[in-house]
Amino acid sequence: MITSCDHASPRTRAALCGLPPRAGLGLKTGHFREVLGSLPDIGFFEVHAENYMVAGGPFHHFLGLIREAYPLSLHGVGLSIGAEGPLDVQHLKRLSTLIERYQPQSFSEHLAWSSHGPVFLNDLLPLAYDTPTLDRVCEHIDQVQNTLQRPMLLENPATYLAFERSTIDEAEFIREVIRRSGCGLLLDVNNIYVSCINHQRDPLTYLDALPLHAVGEIHLAGFAEDADSLGVRLLIDDHGAPVDQAVWSLYRQALERIGPVATLIERDNQVPAFNVLMAEAQQADELLRCAGGRP
Amino acid sequence: MSTQAVFSAALLDTGLPCPDGLCSVNGADPASRFAVYRNNVQRSLSNALVDSYPVVMQLVGEEFFRAMAGVFIQNHPPRSPLMSDYGSDLADFISGFEPASSVPYLADVARLERLRTQAYHAADIAPLSQERIAAAFADQEGLSRLQIGLHPSLHVLDSAFAVVDIWAAHQHDATLAGINLDQAQHALVLRNGLEVEVFAVDPGASQFIGQLKAGLSLTEALESAEAFDLSQTLALLISRQAITHLHHKVSP
Amino acid sequence: MTATTRTLSATALVLALGSALSMVGVSTAQAADNSNMEKCFGVAMKGHNDCAAGAGTTCAGTAKMDYQANSWKFVPKGTCTTTESKTSPTGFGQLEAFKAKS
Incomplete structure (x- = not known):
């Protein structure tokens, strides 16, 4: 991987080398x-792709300047990879541009759906895990990777309910x-914990069931607490909150298994x-150093 | 209906029941967990409108605004994943929304806020230098056919209300005290460099700028506008870097 | 500058254009000051797409919104109630009451 990275043309080098094994924001x-x-002194910045799908103005002005100084991760929130219908080809074109x-x-998206027909629901919605869904998600990812001419990262979801018709375990x-x-x-450690x-699963067992060899980036974030009908x-x-202690601790366990990987601190509410x-x-960088990152 | 069709309909229409086929491992009512998704959708779309229409919200208060947004969301869900575009048609909705009729200028304030968002994200085109403009203005032979191209961020809004004063008041004290609300105003919105600017211009200047945007030549636009101060209007457009092209119209 | 009309002669047009350029040349700020200009310096608009945009909960906001069915119970009570002069106690009283609730 490192040699192919060094010898790649500048155009493909960014995609091949990936993000540095440091903390990003x-x-x-x-x-x-x-x-x-x-x-x-930060390893990289991440932006939501859809916010930059505008013609011009300050967003492009500033992102262009910041991109010159830092590695960039593009994180999509609107592709609806898990949708029952076909992918929005226009949206794929915008991503490509x-x-x-x-x-x-890095380019990443979610294992979720967010559009139905022409309607965009602006949330990452849960999937029933069965063979037809598996086939569809794989087809959609093929289409994305073929169109963008580069591999993408898929983020494990945070979910609040399950489908009776699911036949496959989420990690599987x-x-x-x-x-x-x-x-x-894209290993989202907060999503694992949430x-x-x-769903009353053991986070470590779930973590170990994931294909950890394929992790290209980690997300850390904070969660809110509520209660269901049973309290x-x-x-x-x-x-909307700092990363929870339980998530930091799960992150440490993840790093022990996979070594240092680019890690994003996500904050979208109450910034x-x-x-x-x-x-x-810096807290994440400290753990990355312990896990064998930069000296 | 497919699973996602039912799920999607119940997310938007809060009167529909929780879809069948959902479960939770602890046996809790799936509806209490489905509610999280429903609230994510409703709240995030409502938040998008709050972010896009801050002055409209201040005018009617958050409680009224969010309730109105709830009706809007149900009838006009997003048709694109680009949330900066969401609510482009909120002003038209407000015009027909009876509970807001006691605030007759609300729709035009929404129109002004939409133009600001559009201007903020409009394409980047370099303005012409003052030397280039001076050279074209000095060419007396060409003046009758001169066309002035304006920056894509630039728009005018004609209102029967004091839309600029109302909007501007909310950049400072957030009070309408002292504003003659029924004073018609003509807003000019443009992006100068990285800043979106809003001006109140005379009716004739608004007509003139509107005609330039429609592709009329300088003299044609002048002929179709009522009296206004041409020098001051052009000085404004030049100083705000709004003139991006000058060419000579080919006679038909 | 005096008003320019649609009956502007060619000579007057040339004068008006020259005058526009000199106004820009003398002071760009002055042209703006004359035109009732408003802007917000340095305030970046927010990105509207977020990864966890809604921050929903299990309870809030699930009531059906139907303003046709006599269930609409909201009235505008933001700054639109502040048209009274600053000395009027009523206009501001309403605003304060609203702020205390929200």
Whole structure:
């Protein structure tokens, strides 16, 4: 991998080399000027692809400048890979254009659906895990990778309910998607914790059942707590709080298994000051160093 | 109906029951867990409208705005994954929304806020230098056929209300005290570099700029507009870097 | 500058254009000041697409919204109630009450 990376043309090098094994941050528009002004020591930035599918203006201005200084991860939230219907070809074209423009080190999307027919629901919705869904998800990922001419990472979901008709265990489903499509895994440790609490699974057993050899990036985030109709603790993946201790601890276990991998601190709600996010990123960097990353 | 069709319908229409075929491992009512998805959808779409229409929300208050957004979302769910476009038709919806009729200027404020978002994300085109513009203006022979191309972010909005003053008041004190709400205003919205700017211009200037955008030549646009201060209007367009092309119209 | 009309002569047009250029040349800020300009400096718009956009819960907001069916119980009560002059106690009283609730 390292030699092919070194000898690749600049155009494909970004995709082949991937993100550096360091902590990164989600780039918030309110932090544009601070990032450019202070050029913080951070491994990479991640943006939501859909926010940059606009003709011009400040978003492109700032992302262009920041991209010159940092590796970039492009994270899609609107492709609806798990949809029953066909993928939105227009949307794939927009993604392709964006990737061409910014040459990100990584492109990732979710194991979820968010559109039905022409309607976009703006949430990452759960899938029934059965053979027809597996076939469809693999076909869609093939189509994405063929169109974009690069491998993508697929993120394991946070879910709140299950389908009676599911016949395949979630981790096994993901393993099979990755085996058949050749895509990588975006290991969202917060999603593992949230889903395992919500479905009374053991997080470590679930982690070990995932295809950890294929992990290309890790996500860490905070969750909110609620309760279901029985008053049982229900965790909600709201990205609105600091990373929980239980998630840090699961992250440590993940790093022991897979070694240092690019790790994003995700924050989408109640976004704090940039230095607060930097402190969380430094905490992740510390663990990455312990796991054998940069000296 | 397919699983996702039923799921999708029940997410948008909060009057529909929780879909069949869902379960939770602890035996809790699946509806209590489905509610998380329903609220994610409703809340995230409502939040998108709050972000796009901050002044409309301040005018009517958050409680009213979110309730109105709930009706809008049910009748106009997004048709694209690009949430910056969501709610482009909110102003038209507000015009026909009876509970908001006591705030007659609300729809035009929504139109102004939409134009600002569009201007913010509009394509980047470099403005012409003042030297180029001066050279074209000095060419007396060509003046009658001169066409002025304007930046794609630029739009005018004609309102029967003091739409610019109302909007501007919410950038500072957030009070309408002292504003003559029924004073018709003509808003000019454009992006100058990285900043979106809003100006109140005379009716004639608004007509003139609208005609330039429609492709009329300088003299044609002048002839079709009522009296206004041409020098000041052009000075404004030049100083705000809004002139991106100058060419001579070929006579038919 | 005096008003320009649709009956502008060719000479007057040339003068008006020259005058526009000189206004820009003298002071770009002045042209703006004359035109009732408003903008928000340095405020970046938010990205609208998020990974966990909604932050839903199991309970809030599930009531059916049907304003046709006599169930609409909301009235606008934001800054649109502040048209009274600053000395009027009523306009601001309503606004304060609303803020305290939200």
